[in-house]
Amino acid sequence: xxxxxxxxxxxxxxxxxxxxxxxxxxxxxxxxxxxxxxxxxxxxxxxxxxxxxxxxxxxxxxxxxxxxxxxxxxxxxxxxxxxxxxxxxxxxxxxxxxxxxxxxxxxxxxxxxxxxxxxxxxxxxxxxxxxxxxxxxxxxxxxxxxxxxxxxxxxxxxxxxxxxxxxxxxxxxxxxxxxxxxxxxxxxxxxxxxxxxxxxxxxxxxxxxxxxxxxxxxxxxxxxxxxxxxxxxxxxxxxxxxxxxxxxxxxxxxxxxxxxxxxxxxxxxxxxxxxxxxxxxxxxxxxxxxxxxxxxxxxxxxxxxxxxxxxxxxxxxxxxxxxxxxxxxxxxxxxxxxxxxxxxxxxxxxxxxxxxxxxxxxxxxxxxxxxxxxxxxxxxxxxxxxxxxxxxxxxxxxxxxxxxxxxxxxxxxxxxxx
Amino acid sequence: xxxxxxxxxxxxxxxxxxxxxxxxxxxxxxxxxxxxxxxxxxxxxxxxxxxxxxxxxxxxxxxxxxxxxxxxxxxxxxxxxxxxxxxxxxxxxxxxxxxxxxxxxxxxxxxxxxxxxxxxxxxxxxxxxxxxxxxxxxxxxxxxxxxxxxxxxxxxxxxxxxxxxxxxxxxxxxxxxxxxxxxxxxxxxxxxxxxxxxxxxxxxxxxxxxxxxxxxxxxxxxxxxxxxxxxxxxxxxxxxxxxxxxxxxxxxxxxxxxxxxxxxxxxxxxxxxxxxxxxxxxxxxxxxxxxxxxxxxxxxxxxxxxxxxxxxxxxxxxxxxxxxxxxxxxxxxxxxxxxxxxxxxxxxxxxxxxxxxxxxxxxxxxxxxxxxxxxxxxxxxxxxxxxxxxxxxxxxxxxxxxxxxxxxxxxxxxxxxx
Numbered sequence: 099x100x101x102x103x104x105x106x107x108x109x110x111x112x113x114x115x116x117x118x119x120x121x122x123x124x125x126x127x128x129x130x131x132x133x134x135x136x137x138x139x140x141x142x143x144x145x146x147x148x149x150x151x152x153x154x155x156x157x158x159x160x161x162x163x164x165x166x167x168x169x170x171x172x173x174x175x176x177x178x179x180x181x182x183x184x185x186x187x188x189x190x191x192x193x194x195x196x197x198x199x200x201x202x203x204x205x206x207x208x209x210x211x212x213x214x215x216x217x218x219x220x221x222x223x224x225x226x227x228x229x230x231x232x233x234x235x236x237x238x239x240x241x242x243x244x245x246x247x248x249x250x251x252x253x254x255x256x257x258x259x260x261x262x263x264x265x266x267x268x269x270x271x272x273x274x275x276x277x278x279x280x281x282x283x284x285x286x287x288x289x290x291x292x293x294x295x296x297x298x299x300x301x302x303x304x305x306x307x308x309x310x311x312x313x314x315x316x317x318x319x320x321x322x323x324x325x326x327x328x329x330x331x332x333x334x335x336x337x338x339x340x341x342x343x344x345x346x347x348x349x350x351x352x353x354x355x356x357x358x359x360x361x362x363x364x365x366x367x368x369x370x371x372x373x374x375x376x377x378x379x380x381x382x383x384x385x386x387x388x389x390x391x392x393x394x395x396x397x398x399x400x401x402x403x404x405x406x407x408x409x410x411x412x413x414x415x416x417x418x419x420x421x422x423x424x425x426x427x428x429x430x431x432x433x434x435x436x437x438x439x440x441x442x443x444x445x446x447x448x449x450x451x452x453x454x455x456x457x458x459x460x461x462x463x464x465x466x467x468x469x470x471x472x473x474x475x476x477x478x479x480x481x482x483x484x485x486x487x488x489x490x491x492x493x494x495x496x497x498x499x500x501x502x503x504x505x506x507x508x509x510x511x512x513x514x515x516x
Numbered sequence: 517x518x519x520x521x522x523x524x525x526x527x528x529x530x531x532x533x534x535x536x537x538x539x540x541x542x543x544x545x546x547x548x549x550x551x552x553x554x555x556x557x558x559x560x561x562x563x564x565x566x567x568x569x570x571x572x573x574x575x576x577x578x579x580x581x582x583x584x585x586x587x588x589x590x591x592x593x594x595x596x597x598x599x600x601x602x603x604x605x606x607x608x609x610x611x612x613x614x615x616x617x618x619x620x621x622x623x624x625x626x627x628x629x630x631x632x633x634x635x636x637x638x639x640x641x642x643x644x645x646x647x648x649x650x651x652x653x654x655x656x657x658x659x660x661x662x663x664x665x666x667x668x669x670x671x672x673x674x675x676x677x678x679x680x681x682x683x684x685x686x687x688x689x690x691x692x693x694x695x696x697x698x699x700x701x702x703x704x705x706x707x708x709x710x711x712x713x714x715x716x717x718x719x720x721x722x723x724x725x726x727x728x729x730x731x732x733x734x735x736x737x738x739x740x741x742x743x744x745x746x747x748x749x750x751x752x753x754x755x756x757x758x759x760x761x762x763x764x765x766x767x768x769x770x771x772x773x774x775x776x777x778x779x780x781x782x783x784x785x786x787x788x789x790x791x792x793x794x795x796x797x798x799x800x801x802x803x804x805x806x807x808x809x810x811x812x813x814x815x816x817x818x819x820x821x822x823x824x825x826x827x828x829x830x831x832x833x834x835x836x837x838x839x840x841x842x843x844x845x846x847x848x849x850x851x852x853x854x855x856x857x858x859x860x861x862x863x864x865x866x867x868x869x870x871x872x873x874x875x876x877x878x879x880x881x882x883x884x885x886x887x888x889x890x891x892x893x894x895x896x897x898x899x900x901x902x903x904x905x906x907x908x909x910x911x912x913x914x915x916x917x918x919x920x921x922x923x924x925x926x927x928x929x930x931x932x933x934x
Contacts, residue, residue: 117851117877120875120877121874121875194874200896202894202895202896204889204894206885206889206894208889208894208895208896211873211874211881213877215907215908216907298907298908299908319737319908337930339930340929340930343930343932344928344930344931344932346932347932347933348932351932351933433535442926444930455629455925456539456612456629457538457539459535459538459631459923460923461923461924462923462924462925462926463629463923463924463925463926464925464926464927464928465926465927465928466927466928466929466930466931467624467926467927467928467930467931467932468928468931468932468933470932470933471622471624471626471926471928471931471933472924472926476620476622476624476626476933477620477626477924478618478620478626489633489634489716489921490633490716490717490737490908490909490921491908491909493921493922493923493924494923494924495924503907503908503911504911505877505878505879505880505881505911505912506879506880506881506890506895506911506912506913507873507880507881507882508860508880508881508882508883508885508889508890509882509883509884509885510762510882510883510884510885510886510889511758511884512755512757512758512761512762512862512884512885513762513884513885513886513889514761514762514764514765514766514769514885514886514888515765515769515886515888515889515894
């Protein structure tokens, strides 16, 4: 198979399907999603044994156990996957929404109508549930999709793809509206991210290295999700109980997620009141602490932080702690070291809360809340395709709206320009 | 001067200034705009003689008369430029606007806050008024700007830049918030569009060739404005008087603009009723017509359209006319030939108006209105930096909002994730 030719063909089919998908009614799209859920449940055994084949191959290739774990579809994960699909079905249809339709002095009425982006390419790691998740989000938002999952999940993805095709066709929609690439050839990624004639946007999901590589080589626009070096600043005027709960939750509720706290900043005047208590709780939870010089004075036995700790996304039970003079020094630290993902201030002070919200330039900025809330479900998007650390187009959790654009509509009554 | 080093320095200064600009109050930004207007008026003679120098150089280089015309700052254009600046000052400040702040089941309040993009690079042709226009829009939206105007307007732009600097400094804002490049070296463009470390978005203004070249070579995101091949479809159920007025206005109100009608589509059943009358009016206005075969039967003496006419952006008193069977054939023609800028249907039929609005995929879709309305002023944006034919981020006329992004804000009361 000539890979460029294959991607062109898939791209053209997606482009053609995207036109039909943009006009699909809410009922058609919901029907397709329900059909897919039914097909998945009907072919559960086929999918699980395809997954078993992937796992066997993976074990034979001595894949990393963490990777094998993400690859595995247990019956429970299978049901979660189908449930997630039905949750997306239940979300309101964003397409066609008309907003801000106002009369202008000339007499024309001008407003916005929400429309799909067109063709979305998703490149992701070997997690078969992402195949369904991404397909469902793109389908509901009226887009055509080209999916390229990790090669380790090839058999699982092909089995899932068959169910998606079936669901689309039974709903009267083109089976090319969702295409799972039928190749593990690595060149397919390069061809896909440069297929600007057919693909409107690429959403890569995976490690920072992969995403940086794709962003560098793509000629198609990319919605990037790079790292999450998230901060919480405990202000001098914080309620110490809130500070304790939020700082503990932000680090320990889950370690491997991008919205997990990585550096805790504490105002010097209250450091002695809050840090020993917090340190004890962190240590009980098994979190390794790395502190600045002043932190070490308060918490003897804690390891000294190296300069690279302030830029680290640990994704692990490790926390960097720095004592700062005040909110200005905290925001200066965040400006220098944050990846622009999510930051929180803990304070009871009105003016400082407003300053933090306005001045911190991250995709989520919080007051008295755990950074772990930075998530499409928690924000009410229903589901997310990723969390964008870009500023253009979509920022923060990207749900159905992030997969759409808006066009202008003008209603007149024979109006002409003077 | 080492051009890469120079652009890095300018970029770093812009990046630093962008942080201050994002926090600038509405009053500070408005004061700066007023100061700039005052400085321009105070240095009017200096600016007009700098412009005279540019014009002399241009004439010596035997510049195209159309280019010389765009380059010329007459006293009247000068006053229009200052007025435009004061109109931007009067627009509401988009920065800091909080919207959709709603409570979630977890108890947190989640919403959006509008924020500047950061550093915007503008590359434009030799029109000195764009220097003020672009600087004012970027300033009001809280961004730092790097301006690179056409080399033919170098002296004019430097004289205008001095007034901008003065206005910024007198308002207590950094003079690096707006930087007009002090070089005519062509390599500066290449360096600027690849300075992704410093520049968040590039807005090129000029011919299609220039914009395509910039988009191809840029590593910074580009808000593109390519061509405007705009259509008007006169439906079988059109009110013929509205059709006559709108179709005539869309072509003849101005010829050189991107929202001017280039191809007129007419439903076959009413072609004989409307086309002869319209053709006469077009011919009186000096518009050359190029028709499809059926058009020629109705309008003997009209030139036959060649295949390339259906894709032409004439920007001139030329109009292609095609008779189509119905709305489906009209939308199919638009799908094939439109550049996605602006299209209008003339009809009294409710269902067809809704179909056209929903199914046509262009940045502006209109019913019973002239495509000439597709413009930032007419849409109520106050001013525009350009008209985007992209789908991501900004589509159609780009005003202050298009130069901003949104971040998520989360307000809690010690909330933690369960």
